[in-house]
Every structure is written in C-alpha cells, then in structure tokens.
Amino acid sequence: MDNIKAKFDLKGKVAVVTGSSKGIGKSIAGGLAENGAKVVVSSRKQEAVDVVADEFKADGLDAVGIQCHIGDSEQRQALIAKTLEQYGSIDILVNNAAINPYYGPLEGSDEKVFDKIMEVNVKAPWVLSNLALPHMIERGGGSIINISSVEGLRPGFGLGLYSATKSALIMLTKNQAKEWGRYGVRANVLCPGLIKTKFSEGLWTNENLVSGFKKALPLNRIAAPDEMAGIVMLLASDAGSYMTGGVYVADGGYMISG
Template sequence: MNSIKQSFNLEGKVAIVTGSSKGIGKAIAQGLAEHGAKVVISSRSQEAVDEVVTEFKKEGLEAAGIACHIGKAEQRENLIQKTIEHYGGVDILVNNAAINPIYGPIEDAEEGVFDKIMDVNVKAPWMLSNLALPSMKQRGGGSIINIASVEALHPGAGLGLYSTSKAALLMLTKNQAKEWGKYGIRANVLCPGLIKTKFSAALWQNEQLLNKIEKTLPSARMGMPEEMGGIVCLLASDAGAYMTGGVYNADGGYMIAG
C-alpha cells in the first residue's frame, strides 16, 4: 500500500517561490522547505531574500536567495538560469509576486498603471512558467501554482484592474494545465481571501472595514499567511498528483458569504 503521508514528501524537489521575502510567499516557501524541498527565495531585494535564507537555514531548511524583479525579462531569465545552476533544475514554480498600485474606480486609473499591473500579474507568470518548462520537461514533470485572489472570482470594491489581472491568471493556468499535461506538468490556482499581510494592510488596518468584512465571513476572521502553506504543499506534491487545472479558494468562506 502506498503511503499517503509519504506522498507529501518533497525531498529532491526544487521549488521557486516569487515574492517570498514576506507574507504569503514566505509562508509558502517555508511549507515547501519543511516538506523537504530545496527552495529558492526570490523578491526584488537581495538583502530581503538573504535574510529569509539565513532564517530558514537556522531552522535546518534548505534555501537559496536569488533577487528578481519579475517585471524585467533579463531578471526572470537570470532567476531560472541561476536556480538550474545552483540546484540542477526546477520542479515546482509558485508565481506569487504581484502588485496592486491603485485603489479606486476603474475609470480613474492611468493607462500606464494598467500596463504595469498586467506586466507583473499576468505576463511575468506566463514568461516565468515558459522559462521553467524545459527543465520540468527534462525532469519528467512539475507543478506550477499560480497565486491569484478571490478578487479574480468576485468583484470587490476599488480593485478592478487587480481583479482583471487575476482573472486572466486563472485562464492562463487552465491553458498551462491543458497544454502541458502531456509532459507530466500540472498547473493550479490558489485564490486567497483577505490575509493579514503588508500587501493587504490598507484593508485590515481600517478597523471599521475589517469588522464589516469579518462579520460577513463564515470563519469570522481574516486569514494568516501560514494558512496558505498547506494547500500549496498539497498542490506541489504527489499527494495532489490528480489535481490540475483547478481553482482552489482559501478564503474563510468569502465566496459563500451573503
């Protein structure tokens, strides 16, 4: 009988997590490393990624830090190339880094803001996945996990362009799953709800708004970054071997809230 517990084991696997110097990305990287993966910590600042690597190594986890601004083509190429040089290949790619530089009505946004959001939130995950593809094919498969948002599924207030970019990421993932399944590569999306991170601070630091949101949630609270780690470990490992093209919410029940 195959051990289900063993199927979560990621030993010998190499994982890249973008935007992993803090918040959800860091929690995901920690979960993957705790399950035995060699994890590449990446964000725009080398100093920030080095700090996380030091912290992980103290805990006995295997990690390397490679700075990357995912909006820049040469830095994306460098991230994949350096990972392959350092660890020999790529098995797991978590496209977590994203931006939301604007809060307000869609008609008030500048055209340049639209381009920036699409560049980082949609184009970069597409390009990074394409760059990781040859290594995954060579290694007989892989797992791509794109981090979207419940905003991709349900329009919130003031986040229209961000929502649009995340909805595009959903369809990109489904196409990756459909086209790359023949190579043993799976692609799935995680849609977090309101999670306590610096990224969402504008929402949860407003006490009135937070109370209003929490009252409508079945969980009656916002989520914590580490609560996103478990589902990514499932999607990254053999435990989730039959899961591809899926969209998974971890939102405290936001999508069923009245």
C-alpha cells in the same frame, strides 16, 4: 495501502517561489523547505531574500536567496538561470509575487498603471512558467502553482484592475494545465481571501471595513499567511498528483457569503 504521508515528501525537488521575502510567499517557501524541497527565495531586494534564506538555513532547511524583480525581462531569465546554476533543475514554480499600485474606480487610473500591473501579475507568471517548462519536461513533470485571489472570481469596489489581472491568471493556469498535462506538468491556482500581510495592510488595518467584512464571513476572521501554505504543499507534491487545472479557494467562506 500506499503511504499517504510519504507522498507529501518533496526531498530531491527544487522549488522557486516569487515574492517570498514576506507574507504568503515566505510561508509557502518555508512549508516547501520543511517538506524537504530545495527552495529558491525570491523578491526584488537581495538583502531581503538573504535574510529569509539564512533564517531557513538556520532551521536546517535548504534554501538560497535570488533577487528578481519579476516585472523585468532580464531578471526573470536570470532567476531561472541562477536556480539551475545553484540546484540543477526546477520541479515546482510558485508564481506568488503581485502588485496592486492603484485603489479606486476603473476610470480613475491610467494606461501606465494598467501596463505595470499586467506586466507583473499576468505576463511575469506566463513568462516564468514558459522558462521553467523545458526543465520540468526534462525531469518528467512538474508543478506550477499560481497565486490569484478571490478578487479574480468576484468583483468588488476599488480593485477592478487588480481583479482583471487575477482573473486572467486563473484562465492562464487552466490553459497551462490543458496544454502541458501531456508532459506531466500540472498547473493549479490558489485564490486566497483577505490575509493579514503587508500587501493588504490598507484593507485589514481599516477597522470599520474589517469589522463588517468579518461579520459577513462564516469563519468570522481574517487569515494568517501560514494558512495558505498547506494547500500549496498538496498541489506541489505527489499527494496532489491527479490535480491539475483546478481553482482552489481559501477564503474563510467569502465566496459563499452575502
């Protein structure tokens, strides 16, 4: 029998994780590094990514911090260029960074907000994946993991614009998988439920909201960021070598509740 555990080994692989100075992104970056990958920690502020990269290095992991505001075209290109300078290749791209600048009804927002959220949540993952693609092809394959949300699968109240971007990201992932499979490049999407992160603080700090939400969930609790990392380890590694175009939900049962 093949050694299944060895298939999770990412030694010799280079991974870029956007939005990885905290929350889900940091947990994912840490997990990839623990499994042997050389990891690029990336977010908007250099100081923030340096802190995380130094933390990883202190644990004997291979990591570097590269600042990138993914809403900026030049910075997107620089992220890929600097990764190649540092590590010489790219095998894994985790498009995790996202924004939600507006909470409220669809008609209550404006075009500038719409453009901003689309730029960061949809256009940036598309562009970064396109930039990484030739380097993955050169390596004979790669893995793209886009972080969407259950909000991209099921409509709620107040998150309509965010939901639209996350739904678009799911379809982008499926098209990446369909078009790039011939190159050995796999693309999958993870849809987390409510996670206790700074990003979703406005939701999980509201006791009334959380109480009702947890009661409706089969697992009856909100997730910790580390609970998203395991599925990314699978999708990034040879253990998930036949997985592409998939939409994977980690939501405590939200999609089957109520």
